[in-house]
Amino acid sequence: MKVIEVKDYAEMSQKAAEYIIQKVCQNPRIKLGLATGGTPIGTYKNLIEDHKKNGTSYQNVTTFNLDEYIGLPGENKNSYRYYMNEQLFNHIDINLNKTNIPKGDIKDMEAECLRYEDLISKHGGIDLQILGIGSNGHIGFNEPGTSFNSITHIVKLAQSTINANARFFNRVEEVPTKAITMGISSILKSKEILLLVSGENKKEALSKLLNGEINESFPASVLKNHPCVTIIADKAAVAGLKVHS
Numbered sequence: 001m002k003v004i005e006v007k008d009y010a011e012m013s014q015k016a017a018e019y020i021i022q023k024v025c026q027n028p029r030i031k032l033g034l035a036t037g038g039t040p041i042g043t044y045k046n047l048i049e050d051h052k053k054n055g056t057s058y059q060n061v062t063t064f065n066l067d068e069y070i071g072l073p074g075e076n077k078n079s080y081r082y083y084m085n086e087q088l089f090n091h092i093d094i095n096l097n098k099t100n101i102p103k104g105d106i107k108d109m110e111a112e113c114l115r116y117e118d119l120i121s122k123h124g125g126i127d128l129q130i131l132g133i134g135s136n137g138h139i140g141f142n143e144p145g146t147s148f149n150s151i152t153h154i155v156k157l158a159q160s161t162i163n164a165n166a167r168f169f170n171r172v173e174e175v176p177t178k179a180i181t182m183g184i185s186s187i188l189k190s191k192e193i194l195l196l197v198s199g200e201n202k203k204e205a206l207s208k209l210l211n212g213e214i215n216e217s218f219p220a221s222v223l224k225n226h227p228c229v230t231i232i233a234d235k236a237a238v239a240g241l242k243v244h245s
């Protein structure tokens with residue numbers, strides 16, 4: 001794993017955007033894996049700015065998001081479909097038909113899991129997956145204890161994840177308790193992974209990732225098994241940690 005240490009959230013967002021833009025320019029048909037949460041918002045802002053200023057085009061890019069809440073239709077302001085449209089897709093020239101997010105509001109969710117996994121394979125897999133990390137080490141919505149062999153599946157969210165995400169909702173009771181997420185194995189199939197880590201509240205998770213064992217009780221630790229992972233982490237997240245790049 002290569003670790004790039006940056007000053008703060010703004011620099012992390014800028015560096016991450018530069019990284020993505022370079023990949024899109026090299027391969028305009030790139031398959032991008034995208035994440036939600038607070039961490040990538042600044043990165044998406046930078047992508048939009050660059051698109052407006054320099055005309056980087058996403059017309060031929062295909063995207064696959066990691067996860068979606070169960071029970072929220074795409075029109076719901078807290079769904080990840082709504083988030084992606086608002087934070088990125090509506091402001092660049094991407095074809096919305098090429099943006100894929102698991103659906104959280106259909107009857108047969110088991111079938112949706114299979115459809116989504118299959119869809120990614122049919123497109124030849126993801127070239128670059130952007131990831132955030134939960135303070136309990138979750139990636140996507142793969143909570144501690146998830147099998148490293150998991151493919152797209154339904155999860156019951158950990159209470160700590162519900163509490164952490166309550167900031168986006170009016171009340172904690174409104175946070176869905178279940179989600180559909182790409183599995184650990186689905187994520188690991190990506191050719192390249194870019195993990196973004198910012199803030200003091202992620203310091204412990206980053207420390208476990210860099211210095212701890214590879215174990216299903218800490219999902220992000222599986223990234224050590226992947227040959228091409230870059231971590232961009234800010235000072236607040238890295239402070240005092242031993243970083244071997």
Ligand code: GLP
Nearest residue numbers: 036037038039132133134140141
């Ligand atoms: C969320 C998402 C993850 C995200 C993580 C961290 O629940 N499902 O994809 O990476 O938790 O979120 P944040 O960036 O808001 O700290």
